[in-house]
Amino acid sequence: MKYLLGLAVVMLTAGMHVQAETIRVLGVQEALLSSQAAVAFSEQLEKEFAAEESQLLELEKEAVGVREKIQQNMGLASEEEMNRLQLQFQKTVNEYHERGEALQLKRMEREEAFLAQMRPRLDQAIRTLIEGENINIILAKQATVYSSGTIDLTPRVIELLNQQ
Template identity: 30%
Template sequence: MKLLRNLLLASCVMASFSAFADTKIGVVDIRAALFSSDAAKAFSESMAGEFKTQEMEVRAVQESGQKLQERIKKDAAIMSDTERTKLALELEEKAKEFKYLKGKLDSAVSTKKQAFIQESKPKVDQVLKDLVDSEKFDLIMPREAVVYSGQSLDITAKVIEKLNALK
């Protein structure tokens, strides 16, 4: 519904601006600009270091579960019912542990990314305002609200450049 409203609004705005030949319009993929910036690359590196232990723990549980699964498949014919049941329960516990640890890690990473986005929003807003002022844009639209735009309207690279210039 929101996308439809944005598209309708964009169509109305574009139609009303089409009468003005000198109207300057830009389209920006804000998320791509933000996550392609030097600040985002530094953020990703710090996150990799911060969550390295948890990622290793998740991988270890996953590998342990895979080994159990392989053992069950390989030796099922020669195992007793009791042993097979015991290994199946162990595998189930590993799957639960993996799901819990993976969910916990994903949640922590998501929280950090959201914090980074919130922290970066004023910088992105300032960069866009600077571009409007310096290059005399009449309209800058987010990429997700545009059905089609020519490459000449895309200002994402300029936004990345200006974000990288901010230190």
């Protein structure tokens, strides 16, 4: 995308005249995340990680329970009991953080693999539109201040991704 934006600047500064109908905008991330494949992948991830997320919630509840117990027993329980509760709390919090980070890492790896799998499909959809509509420039939708809906390729890219 940076290459395409740079190309647009070079073409415009070199004095080349580009007709407005050959310029398009595209929300790449929006297109990828709105495709049927992405929706199905997201649902699959939710199912795949549901048990681990449930375990994380249980750890969080356990940590909250121990913290409340510490607060309730402040000054009432023996020093030994308070140390035991604080150690239990710290152990639970550490386990929560470790499992949370591991889950987040697994999720990120799966998402990156999905995006890598989708990239050739996205590139093919974009190439199809470039060739079919004789497009000269595609700008990142997020980098534009204004564009009319008629030059936004995003819905058509989503449509092509869903057909593949």
